[in-house]
Amino acid sequence: MDAVTTRDKWNRIHQRRRGVCPPAATVLAENSHLLPPDGGTALDIACGLGGNALFLARRGFIVDAVDIADTATHAVATAAHAENLPVNALTKDISAWEMATARYDVIVVSRFLERSLTGAIISALKSGGLLFYQTFTETRIHVDGPSNPSFLLRDNELLRLFEGLLVRYYREEARAGKLDRGNRDLAFLIAQKP
Ligand SMILES: C[S@@+](CC[C@H](N)C(=O)[O-])C[C@H]1O[C@@H](n2cnc3c(N)ncnc32)[C@H](O)[C@@H]1O
Known part of the structure; x- marks a missing residue:
């Protein structure tokens, strides 16, 4: 899909959601104690x-929030402005x-996968900086997430993609055990740049 088609598709989706901001991704919200306590600079990819x-902005970070869909970045800029938060929303x-x-x-990065960005993400982190990543796996048990299988993670793929970083947290349950329990469909990684 080219960039214009992708942008138009996501603008339509975000318009249907009427700009309602979702909660932060589980990997971030449930592990926020790992964030630098004094804030700093942050990037939200495909925000x-x-x-x-x-x-992140409410916790003292100055945030660049990047998305291809202007409907999304306008909603983010409006929400940040309403709370006087330092979010630079970039289309x-x-x-x-x-x-x-x-x-x-x-x-x-949450609910987005573009493998070619791996090197750029690692290089954009400061030494000691943290990557919080969660997205859908090909072993998901529900229909949530992308229909195109190339946007789904293979087994343990986040670990391989970011093997240059130090793993601080990883969770991927795939289809082990009782499928009606646990946290399925996604892989979760927090990793730190040496
Ligand atoms: C499933 S949504 C996830 C949004 C957000 N990260 C979250 O978890 O709520 C995927 C996002 O990726 C954005 N996106 C898709 N392709 C992109 C690209 N090439 N560059 C920037 N953003 C892109 C879409 O506009 C959409 O907002």
Whole structure:
């Protein structure tokens, strides 16, 4: 799918959601004690309606929130402005956006997978910076998430993609055990740049 088609598709989806900001991703909300206590700089990749970006800004981070869909970035900018939060909402195709080297204390990616960004994400983290990542796996048991299988993680793939980082947290239950329990459909990684 080219960038214009992707943008139009996501603008339609975000318009249907009427700009309602979702909660922060589980990997971030449930592990926020790992965040640098004094805040810093953060990047929310493919931010959507800004759940992660606003969560981080409320905790003292200056946040760049990037998404290809202007409907999304306008909603994020409006929400941030209403709370006087330092969120810089950028309408960009993340694949064509040059991430600054060693800029961020925290990078978060939720429900988005673009494997070609791996090197840029690692290089955009400061030394000691943290990556919070969660997205859908091909072993998911529900229909949530992308229909295109190439946007689904293979077994343990986040660990392989970010093997240059130090793992601080990882969870991927796949289809082990009782499927009506646990936290299925997603892989969760928190990793730190040496
Ligand atoms: C499933 S949503 C996830 C949004 C948000 N991260 C969340 O978890 O609520 C995927 C987001 O990726 C954005 N997106 C898709 N392709 C993109 C690209 N090439 N560059 C930037 N954003 C992109 C879409 O506009 C959409 O907001």
